[in-house]
Amino acid sequence: MKPKRPGREARENRHVKPATEIVVPSMVEEELMRIVAETPVPFLLVLDCVQDPHNLGAILRTADGAGVHAVIAPKDKQVAITETVRRISVGAADHVPFVQVTNLARTMERLKDAGVWFVGTSDRAEKSLYELDLKGPLALVMGAEEKGMRRLTEENCDFLARLPMAGQVECLNVSVSAGVCLYEAVRQRLPEA
Template identity: 40%
Template sequence: MEETTRIFGIRAVIEAIQGGKSIDKIYIQKGLSGPLFQELNRLIQKNNYNTSYVPEEKLYKLSKGNHQGVVATISPIKFGNLEETIEKILEEKTTPLFLLLDQITDVRNFGAIIRTAECTGVDAIIIPEKGGAPLNADTVKTSAGGVFNLPIVKVSHIKDAVFYLQSSGVQLVAATEKTEDNIYDVDFKQASAIIMGNEAKGVSNSILKAVDKKAKLPMFGKIESLNVSVACGVFLYEAIRQRQLS
């Protein structure tokens, strides 16, 4: 899986982009220059790819060979379009369940969340183009293949998805400790989208201001928070519990 989801070299990455490959992330050697790099940079800017400028040692670790200053990871799946995906789901279901991930950075958390989402019947997962964990071989493995069983959509900004879902009649619920409202007081029997935040920072403040509901999990121990993938599982199964009782 690792070998098939990485490509090395400026020309190879340019050809992958022009060939319509689903690029997940591009690693570029710091200080790289030249006409071929300028061509690649124009394509990166045009398509708004997730990029990282790294030391040459990092590229050697990724490529184990002649990287020519650039390594790109190719997603094992093709990401869906936001509007098309949501419209299709809303046509088929009256009370869909969506999951938005606001910059989850750990690939194993990402994979575990996808696995739980697939098991709980989530209709689509929405992630940002930049700032989140890559969908790589580790993600696929941790998801137990769940990445292949439900739509995953990439958006420029999670707020774009928030506003579009709200305009489509979907309730937006943010999982956050920055509220007095309890998860068990939220009505998940309606069309809903749950937002899980970054492992360290949680859901960003700008998104918290835009959502319909904020909810927290009751905590009784000395540790103040759960791992994000565990917390996500609790939220999803509470939604399922309510829907099965209705």
């Protein structure tokens, strides 16, 4: 066994809080509807079967920074809040309401009835994200790694948007796409100076 050389230890990351044993359970649909009812202009994020805990952690961190009121995901085929998700989110998993629902399409319909508009991301969309109005009650919808949104989820979106891709790759990682979309919405929602 080699002796450790001085100065070779990993440096402390000021963004990562020490792990605790507390696991934050996901909220239920009724709590989501209460949040939407109490929020004048809801800003939501829907994840359709994101399975990588690193992606979910990064998405929750970005959602927290963007001021998202809740992140919604199905109970099946979706990663939950694990210790890895909490660590990658650097605390955001403890603050951003995470709602897991049994039937995502039904929840989307309930949110539509409450006045929320859905903008889904799709490589097949005709309009660019930058051509859409992202102000007002909004839920951005991100699909799973590799497969994107499921058919019924896509059909429940009011609008579909694509991210312009100038290079050779066809699409971005879901956590990167979420960041681009969330912050475009933030930009549009800023009060005009």
